[in-house]
Amino acid sequence: MEETKRYLKAFLTQNKIEIPSGKLSLFDEFIANENNVNSVKIIQENQRMIMENWKLKTRIDDIMIQAVSIPNGTVNKKYEAKLDFTKLNWQDIVAFEIKGLENTGLQFDAKEETLSGTPEISGDLKIKILFRIEGEPEDAALNEKTLTLIINPDPKSLWKNLESDKNDPFYKEDNVAVSGKFLDKNIVVASKRGRSHANTGAFREDDFAFKNINQTGWSLLAVSDGAGSARLSRKGSKIACDAVIQYFEENFTEESLKEFDETLLLHHKQSDESSSKKISHFVYNSLSKAAHFANKQIEEFAIKSETELANFHATLIFALVKKYDFGYALLTFGVGDCPIGLLNKELTEIKLMNWLDVGDFGGGTRFITMPEIFQSDKFSTRFGFKLVDDFSYLVLMTDGIYDPKFVVEANLEKIEKWNEFFGDLQGNNEDGHKVDFSTGNTEVANQLSTWMDFWSPGNHDDRTLAIIY
């Protein structure tokens, strides 16, 4: 009764109707009337419903316009994003469904509130969120909110693999992989055309060569990286490798090496200034001539083909190795940005045999085709010598391997980085590709070639890796 009285009084006042004191008992009678009491009840019920409805509507609208951002995904890359209902302030959502995930490779786990899976299609996916909030009737149609999920294409799928021109006079096979014997050790080399070249149908510019030199007991391994900016660098790198082999085959004779063999034996027994000097002298003399011969061979070829030497720009590293009773002797030369690394038997030490020519800007280096390198004060520092009892690995690589795997120069001198590198080679990588370095593994070349397909964002240069083990 009191409720009806209060309501009607307020209602009349609102409409500027005063109840004169003389009509109070009439008013009491009025509010006691069952019809009026019921009417007030119905009105109040309706008002309450209107209010509830308005609250529901605004709340739904809030959710509809609420910015919900979820991280982008990438095709073929595992995706997981949490739709955190607490953080989103969605505790009042009582029914929830996600639609539009068909054929996307993604699922929604309602219990965990996570969207996960491996995206299969790229683009702006429009995901429909269907929901009902507390207070809405159970048979009401669900509200629908659209969420945009950006899925990047798989970068791997964007790279084209266009064949290089087989009829080109300087055609080079896109991928090669070989294994064999190197002294009493094994050698495996793989050289692959980079994705950036495959994308445009260009050629592999890297090259390599290895050989036992006559009956001298010396074996040679050379690796060269043709410059990306030079039109015929694929030929430059090939001539460079072949030339050093030719040079040593012509100039390394048992006769000419007799004195050096003796010097090494003396040096092994008791190294002193004199023996060191003699060795340095020999290394400088023979290897610089070989490097110079490579330069000249390319120059001659350039003249013959009536084009500029700069079109053949290529880096060059090579290592000569011989096994003596007292250990292995290693002689090296390097120009450019390709490293030569020697790992000791216990894998506790790395000796970087050369320094790298790296410029201030990406791509800036020096080439065997540059005559000025031979005149430079630093020329004599391009040679390396090492006499060791034994070693586990001798590694020559181009920057296509060094850039993704060692990233910066400083890492080439860290043994832990080399151990990581060999761990990677032996299967510790996301593809699970494994190179088995045990003697007698006839599949080693294929294994290395497969391993070299590793994916590394931003690193799509030619890759050449040669390992003596």
Next chain:
Amino acid sequence: MRRLPVYFLLDTSGSMYGEPIQALNNALSGMINTLRSDAQALDSLWISIITFDREVKEIVPLTELVNFQLPEIICPQSGPTNTGAGLDFVIQKVKTEVIKGSSTQKGDWKPLLFVFTDGKPSDIQFYRQKIQEIKNLSFGAVVGCAAGHMANDDILKELTDNVVHLDSADSATLKQFFKWVSETIEQGNKSQGTGESVTLPPPPSEITVVI
């Protein structure tokens, strides 16, 4: 991994209100989609979006294209064009964000800067002060874009030799412009490896190169 940092400095002053800002939003979104399907861009591109009107706002801090999400860019109904303040902000960002190479760190590619405006700087003195600072930073390329008849080509020309003019800031023209921008970015990605500066691809007919 070498990053290619690209900075967009966009005019959101009062004159952009309405259809132009909508057209800009559409064109930007189209450009991002185009870039997403470029293998090199997806691997190395980082984008930063900065707007200037009365205030300078960093709409999206330098973000890898893979993770990039473009929010809607809005602009006030009126207000000045503080281009100088915008440049000042870009300078600070480039100085702190772009990585230089060393024996222990892989350096970024030279950054690119695109300045888009439909008017002329309200803070002209400050703008001129900042031009030299921009020139001292090693940008691979700075491209100025003047849109509509109110835009001042000559003042933009003081900032960079690469100035293009759009007759209007409508949807079709902006789309063409940002398509060209994405081609420029793809180019920058490739040729810089040899240390050369970026060569701009030929622009479509809707765009006039200001000489």
